[in-house]
Amino acid sequence: MNKRYALAIHGGAGVLARDRMSDDLEAAYHAALSLAVQAGETVLRDGGTALDAVTQAVCALEDEPLFNAGRGAVFTADGGQEMDAAIMDGSGRRAGAVAGILGPRNPVRVARAVMERTRHVMLIGDGALCLAREAGLPFEDPPYFFTEARRRALDETLALVERGEIDDDPARRHGTVGAVARDRTGRLAAATSTGGMTGKRKGRVGDTPIVGAGTFADNDTCAISATGDGEAFMRCCAGHEIHARMRYTGRALADAAASVVSGDLPRYEGSGGLIAVGADGDIAMPFNCEGMYRGWVIEGENARTAIY
Amino acid sequence: MNKRYALAIHGGAGVLARDRMSDDLEAAYHAALSLAVQAGETVLRDGGTALDAVTQAVCALEDEPLFNAGRGAVFTADGGQEMDAAIMDGSGRRAGAVAGILGPRNPVRVARAVMERTRHVMLIGDGALCLAREAGLPFEDPPYFFTEARRRALDETLALVERGEIDDDPARRHGTVGAVARDRTGRLAAATSTGGMTGKRKGRVGDTPIVGAGTFADNDTCAISATGDGEAFMRCCAGHEIHARMRYTGRALADAAASVVSGDLPRYEGSGGLIAVGADGDIAMPFNCEGMYRGWVIEGENARTAIY
Numbered sequence: 367m368n369k370r371y372a373l374a375i376h377g378g379a380g381v382l383a384r385d386r387m388s389d390d391l392e393a394a395y396h397a398a399l400s401l402a403v404q405a406g407e408t409v410l411r412d413g414g415t416a417l418d419a420v421t422q423a424v425c426a427l428e429d430e431p432l433f434n435a436g437r438g439a440v441f442t443a444d445g446g447q448e449m450d451a452a453i454m455d456g457s458g459r460r461a462g463a464v465a466g467i468l469g470p471r472n473p474v475r476v477a478r479a480v481m482e483r484t485r486h487v488m489l490i491g492d493g494a495l496c497l498a499r500e501a502g503l504p505f506e507d508p509p510y511f512f513t514e515a516r517r518r519a520l521d522e523t524l525a526l527v528e529r530g531e532i533d534d535d536p537a538r539r540h541g542t543v544g545a546v547a548r549d550r551t552g553r554l555a556a557a558t559s560t561g562g563m564t565g566k567r568k569g570r571v572g573d574t575p576i577v578g579a580g581t582f583a584d585n586d587t588c589a590i591s592a593t594g595d596g597e598a599f600m601r602c603c604a605g606h607e608i609h610a611r612m613r614y615t616g617r618a619l620a621d622a623a624a625s626v627v628s629g630d631l632p633r634y635e636g637s638g639g640l641i642a643v644g645a646d647g648d649i650a651m652p653f654n655c656e657g658m659y660r661g662w663v664i665e666g667e668n669a670r671t672a673i674y
Numbered sequence: 675m676n677k678r679y680a681l682a683i684h685g686g687a688g689v690l691a692r693d694r695m696s697d698d699l700e701a702a703y704h705a706a707l708s709l710a711v712q713a714g715e716t717v718l719r720d721g722g723t724a725l726d727a728v729t730q731a732v733c734a735l736e737d738e739p740l741f742n743a744g745r746g747a748v749f750t751a752d753g754g755q756e757m758d759a760a761i762m763d764g765s766g767r768r769a770g771a772v773a774g775i776l777g778p779r780n781p782v783r784v785a786r787a788v789m790e791r792t793r794h795v796m797l798i799g800d801g802a803l804c805l806a807r808e809a810g811l812p813f814e815d816p817p818y819f820f821t822e823a824r825r826r827a828l829d830e831t832l833a834l835v836e837r838g839e840i841d842d843d844p845a846r847r848h849g850t851v852g853a854v855a856r857d858r859t860g861r862l863a864a865a866t867s868t869g870g871m872t873g874k875r876k877g878r879v880g881d882t883p884i885v886g887a888g889t890f891a892d893n894d895t896c897a898i899s900a901t902g903d904g905e906a907f908m909r910c911c912a913g914h915e916i917h918a919r920m921r922y923t924g925r926a927l928a929d930a931a932a933s934v935v936s937g938d939l940p941r942y943e944g945s946g947g948l949i950a951v952g953a954d955g956d957i958a959m960p961f962n963c964e965g966m967y968r969g970w971v972i973e974g975e976n977a978r979t980a981i982y
Contacts, residue, residue: 493877569801578911603886614922
């Protein structure tokens with residue numbers, strides 16, 4: 367068996383169009399992605415689990431205001447912030463998810479607490495916040511999560527809606543962060559976290575916290591974390607669909623992942639992308655839009671980051 | 675193509691043990707199941723859609739206090755009621771779901787409003803209630819949903835928990851209602867609605883509103899509605915797994931459905947069952963526990979109901 371670890375992360379398929387991306391901002395994105403890869407890789411290099419690696423990588427992305435998760439999450443139509451997250455352990459398909467929360471610094475840790483401290487898979491709203499408090503997880507006040515850029519994005523989206531137009535700017539629509547990993551013993555894990563879509567309806571939950579849609583892991587096949595039009599990922603059960611194509615048709619990871627992103631997603635009017643790691647440690651990062659903030663590393667090779 | 679309609683419904687895999695079931699109560703269950711089958715069959719006989727048929731059948735089950743959905747929903751650990759529901763149209767895999775709501779008389783209608791009136795698939799809590807009001811759906815005051823039997827079940831569960839025991843009585847744990855249908859034109863649909871598990875943690879969401887887990891429909895393969903240990907159904911992505919086995923391995927509906935219920939569910943420590951209707955109008959209703967309240971009809975045959 368291949369004993370090399372592998373890790374991939376994403377900061378969302380909602381990249382800024384090239385003509386709006388300055389050199390400084392692009393450098394900042396690459397630096398932030400590098401830090402998140404390092405956070406996950408450190409765990410794997412020290413012999414830690416895939417589960418811990420994706421937790422650390424997603425926490426780093428949640429802490430970074432550039433990305434739409436945790437600090438820097440987007441705003442709902444009524445000016446609030448509602449975060450969703452999930453984590454899945456490919457060993458025994460343990461899973462935890464939360465939706466509609468504001469307060470915990472790292473929503474992915476609350477998802478992990480659901481997995482490890484309850485018999486449940488999903489907790490929403492106040493119930494999830496209660497658990498986060500029981501688990502002693504750190505909370506932050508609303509100003510911590512606020513960013514001027516996201517607030518401006520909401521104003522832009524609301525202005526478009528006011529004029530009866532649809533906001534099809536991926537930079538406002540597609541933010542999410544996620545990580546997938548394979549550790550040296552062959553365990554897989556996936557984690558995803560998001561503030562959702564700018565201007566989303568209060569209470570809207572996308573694919574991020576849905577096991578089998580935006581987040582999925584099974585040691586026998588793959589670990590998946592998606593980003594993009596959540597509703598399309600939900601309708602095609604993207605994560606589990608990739609698993610099923612690998613398991614039942616013998617398709618390789620890259621082929622199964624690409625076929626879902628380029629075939630199934632458009633059928634449900636979805637754009638976006640996903641990161642995937644296979645049982646053998648191979649990595650795939652297909653997307654069907656302008657770009658996807660991403661980073662990856664395979665043991666023995668240099669870590670890399672990319673946007674377009 | 676087969677032009678006969680087919681409909682199956684369930685009132686949950688949480689049946690009362692035979693020694694606690696009186697003749698009168700058993701007759702009441704059969705009568706309630708018959709009414710729900712009739713509600714759905716009337717739509718199909720009149721040339722209506724599978725989507726309308728499952729909506730009507732589930733509304734009938736929600737309105738019946740014997741079943742754990744809508745009126746008669748179970749109580750959470752803190753004495754509240756939180757309902758989840760989903761509906762999926764096998765034509766284009768349109769879907770709508772709600773979680774954590776109390777107020778609308780028929781949660782399945784709110785799920786349908788999500789599907790038909792928004793661009794989203796899932797709304798939770800207050801956001802879902804806002805939509806229900808916008809859609810003009812009927813609301814009820816809390817006493818409407820209250821039943822003495824469910825309140826007693828909560829007291830029993832809490833007493834067990836107090837003594838450090840686990841409540842493994844399916845009658846308290848497994849309540850859900852659902853319907854699957856195929857109309858004469860070959861369209862499939864599924865709907866599921868639940869109050870969840872007695873004594874559940876506030877905010878807990880099970881498989882019912884999760885597309886691909888407790889509710890799934892695709893005209894090419896099957897429509898599925900599940901009931902039982904929701905977490906196990908979520909981890910094995912039960913609905914989509916049955917679809918995948920049919921699509922990629924050519925298994926027949928009955929075989930694919932039975933293999934998930936008897937093979938996958940126990941692997942994730944789950945008991946329960948599901949109802950399924952295939953593209954050809956065949957029906958399967960496997961369960962791995964003592965019974966499942968159920969009813970079914972195929973055009974030209976007599977409707978039937980069963981419990982054990």
